[in-house]
Amino acid sequence: MEYTSLSDEDIEAMLGSIGVSSIEELFSHLPEALRLRGRLDLPCLASEEEVIERLQELAGNNSGSHTHTSFLGGGVYDHFIPSVVKHMLLRSEFYSSYTPYQPELSQGNLQAMFEFQTMVCEITGLEVANASMYDGSTSTAEAALMAMRITRRPKVLVSSLLHPSYRSVLRTFLVNSPVVELGLTPGAATNLAELESAVDCETACMIVQFPNFFGTVEDLEAIADICWHKGALMVVVTNEPFCFGVLKSPGELGADIAVGEFQPFGIPVSYGGPYAGFFASRMKHVRQMPGRMIGETVDVKGRRGYVVTLATREQFIRREKATSNICTSQSLFALASTIYLSLLGSRGLRELSEQNLSKAEYAKRRLGEHVELPFAAPTFNEFVYKCPGARGVLGKLARKGFLGGVPLDEHYPEFTDHVLFAVTERRTRDEIDGFADALKGVLG
């Protein structure tokens, strides 16, 4: 096919047929303040070498876990990624392919997605998983929609200790449905008394994060029990699935749907995304699941093969009645997680998980010598500390080479001076001790 850019005559003809006099007029509805007047402010020509130098200089201004000792978490976690993950991903068979539309030709891709689904099921303790979603927030919103389809009920309850960005995406998806946010207890857990009174026979589901945004390990069994009595489903959201190396899985604790983020499994932190969302459910609800799903079968000769299954739920077949308007997946990052987890194995996952837990507990003890730990509830690799003038303290710590956590008051104004602090296996005892000493020094 020949590619020829639009001629002036083409543009005239197109404008004429929609009754607009100029291209400028197409943008006339945009507020004047947002319009670009004049040309883009671009520097004059430079050679490739000069451009690379300039970009490297600019990149040198970035700071992050490669320049500082990072204790940042809040939904994204800094774990070590073996280089084999990247080298496998860069194979062109994987790297260059989008979600396959003649899927059965790509048996290797399908097998990788099938392995991913299997790992999601093993980790969440549920029976069926899809081939991934865009990220944790969209999988959360899709879980709410799925619960509404299953129960045919309109109302969604959500813990205010669900990640603030996830809640924001949820509200966007459910702009026409009642979404009720439940408060928290003084112990930084979802308020179950509020849940008891809010859940009713109009409630499709209760969405709870595990561990929650403050790091607390919620009492899922109690929540599941309250939901069950009213016929509502429990949706469990996890953005640090490493916790399942030491904690019971959502499936074991009564979740109907488990969703969240696989970023901690082999996906770099990189500015907050993109990552890979996971989505798992009980088999009886499989037809209401959104997204792509891969099944294992045999061909006419009895050889093992993989197919896209239950595609009839998807938008390209079911149109407006599809279970979701997303009929793609985050295949490359899901593959990264699959490779990463296959390197770890179940023993490795448990071992790393224990390291996260015990290093965080050690950090609690060291930090507790200098600052207040306001919540006593059990946590995994993330907890909250409180110190006077926290934002100023964090700035001073950054100058000493430490990213000392995420201030909570950005999303929870009532929690001034509270800081969310994550400790992964990458943090050494020396770094934790060094941070505790720096904190002591800054607080004077």
Add this chain to the structure above:
Amino acid sequence: MDTPEHLKYTTEHEWAKVDGDLVVVGITDFAQDALGEIVYVELPDKGDEITKGDSFAAVESTKSVSDLFAPISGEIVDINEVLIESPETVNDDPYGEGWIAKISPYDRVELEDLMNSDDYNDYVESQFEE
């Protein structure tokens, strides 16, 4: 193509049969053949109130999903639970064991708008010609 004479037919390839006070509904032999192997039937709930023309159930084959549209307004009083485990019954016996739902109609006069078997045969033939 099998088109029993004692049934009424819709342009969406459902059949309806008067059974005492109730109207039994299913899909036609032509429809099951066109869909191919049926793998899932999404049944309505007992007690659902439906209006003529509403989508009230769906039949899923390996390659597509087709909605069923109510041939008459009324309340769903019974559903064919056999289809939950054995959806292929719709292929095997579309006018008998493969029925989908029983409706208690608000006004049986609505059935008079439907086609008889000769009209339905002509309709299918004309669709096929197109």
